[in-house]
Amino acid sequence: MRRRRTIDWIAVGQAALHDQIRHADLLALGLSSSAITRRVHAGTWARSGYGVISLAGRPRTREQRWAAAVLYAGPGAVLSGVAAARLHGLERVPGDAEGAALVLIDHGRHRISRPPVTIERTHRLPTPIVVDGLPIAPVVRAVLDAARRLVDLDEIRALLAEAVQRGKASVRALRTELDQGCQRGTSRVRQVLGELEDGVRSVPEAWARSLVAAIPQLSTMVWNPRLVLEDGTWLADPDGWMDDVGLAWEIHSFRHHADPAAFDATMRRHARMTGREVHVVAHTPRQLRDDRATVRADLLAAYAVAARRPRPAVRALPPR
Incomplete structure (x- = not known):
């Protein structure tokens, strides 16, 4: 009589990653294919991928x-792109299709993409960081791999x-990685990186930058500078600054001002600047997106008013 195999189920559970395990590893642990x-047919387990078994039935979580x-x-695979960006704790990450994942492997290995899994062979396989048991690319590589595959500029x-x-x-780290990495799909990423190098730190500020660039009557706008008094005392960090006339531009989002503490901080910042003769003009992201003509007129008027006043005794330093 054939003896029934004894399976170490504790070892099976320990060998799984988020209840996922390779078919080959189950065989090595003593289970038969049958x-x-x-x-799987009973519904206790499920096939979650090519050669991968889910011990928890059909995979339910992103992990x-x-x-x-x-x-x-x-072996050696590294999760990158949108999935890795999420695991790094970033929130402004576009939605991805169910189960979608970009996985990097060494260029010498061969594995084909099988939707929703995209396999990318690379000569620059990064040393992974383990987050929640998953090997993920460092954040700089992860966000750039994600950005290269996005179409929407915002x-x-x-x-x-x-x-x-x-x-x-x-x-600087983003620029270095972009220059050293794969150049496919980087034109929009390079545009955004140029904005970041100018000091832009949000989507509305990028809209504002493009608007100002199209108004030849205005001087150069510096983004997110640190304003200090003549003795070096910090004054404020406005979103935009025209140094020749001492004009500050603030872009206020509803999301930010829904927080009472953030709104109070904004009001205090405005009071500090106006108390030092800095002329302040403010707009919302919605105005920048939907009413550019009015914003343009407001900026020209504010610039003219600021130019008629003595320039305030403040200096603009680079962003923090």
């Missing part, structure tokens, strides 16, 4: 689907600006 098939993608890609702006604003990536 036993695996029976559990389970991403784990299945990494296991399918094989989605690229939002993603890269958040990474910079939250201190997860520097503009």
